[in-house]
Amino acid sequence: MKKRFIGFFLAMAMCVCTLGTTAFAAESSEDNNAQSAFDLPDDAVILAQNEVGVIYQSNEQQSLPAPASTYAIDHNYARVSRNTTSNFSVNNPNKGLFSKTYGTLLLEGGNNNSKCGFVVAYNYMGVSGSIGTGTTYYKPSQGNIYFQFNGTSDVTVYYYAITSTTMTINCWLYSDEPGDYNSQPHL
Numbered sequence: 001m002k003k004r005f006i007g008f009f010l011a012m013a014m015c016v017c018t019l020g021t022t023a024f025a026a027e028s029s030e031d032n033n034a035q036s037a038f039d040l041p042d043d044a045v046i047l048a049q050n051e052v053g054v055i056y057q058s059n060e061q062q063s064l065p066a067p068a069s070t071y072a073i074d075h076n077y078a079r080v081s082r083n084t085t086s087n088f089s090v091n092n093p094n095k096g097l098f099s100k101t102y103g104t105l106l107l108e109g110g111n112n113n114s115k116c117g118f119v120v121a122y123n124y125m126g127v128s129g130s131i132g133t134g135t136t137y138y139k140p141s142q143g144n145i146y147f148q149f150n151g152t153s154d155v156t157v158y159y160y161a162i163t164s165t166t167m168t169i170n171c172w173l174y175s176d177e178p179g180d181y182n183s184q185p186h187l
Contacts, residue, residue: 038100038148039177052124053131053149062144072175078159081166087158094152094175102174103147103155107140110167115139117160120171123153132158140167 040046041060048055072093078086094101107116119132131147138145157171 040148047133047136047145048131050129050131052129052151053120053122053147055118055120055131055133055145055147057143057145059143061146073172075170075172076157077168077170078157079166079168080161080163082164083162085158085160087156088169088171089154089156090171090173092152092154092173094173096152096175099152101149101152101155102177104170104172104174105145105147105157106170106172107138107142108168108170109165110140110163111165112139114161114163114165114167116162116167116169118145118169119158120147120149121156121158122149122151124149124151130158137162 038054040054040056041058043060044056044058046054046056074091074093076088076090078088080086090103092101101122103120105118105120107114115137117133117135117137119130121128121130123129129149131149133145155171155173157169159169161167161169
């Protein structure tokens with residue numbers, strides 16, 4: 001009986017090790033797919049993606065000044081001061097037929113223990129979809145979170161905030177790419 005248990009344990013350990021390697025290889029492939037399917041900065045760290053959208057962080061994009069051309073922007077936010085799960089909507093200023101939507105999520109305020117997770121829900125060609133940070137929480141000190149998705153529907157931001165002080169959850173939608181990082185010199 002003891003030999004069977006040890007054999008079963010070793011077989012399960014080998015399976016777990018193999019699954020970890022496979023998952024890591026698939027993750028690298030997904031990052032490359034997002035880089036080619038979406039116009040992302042070179043330093044983009046992909047947090048989540050699906051066939052229609054991607055959510056990511058980028059120091060390169062965050063450091064760019066506002067673009068010289070003016071374009072439509074819409075913004076909405078939620079202010080929370082305790083642990084809260086809720087949502088808010090943002091109207092999409094981009095009404096092009098075959099366009100992409102670009103957005104930014106930003107946490108402001110809070111304290112060192114404040115954090116928040118997000119799901120951005122949208123509609124693409126009559127089908128509802130969403131992309132989010134899953135069970136990963138982000139702190140205000142971690143900077144902007146960006147997203148892109150095919151289509152031009154309004155969005156609903158679902159959030160799950162953990163805070164004991166006032167924190168603001170912001171979302172901006174743009175009618176065009178927020179910062180032309182591909183035309184900027186890369187240092």
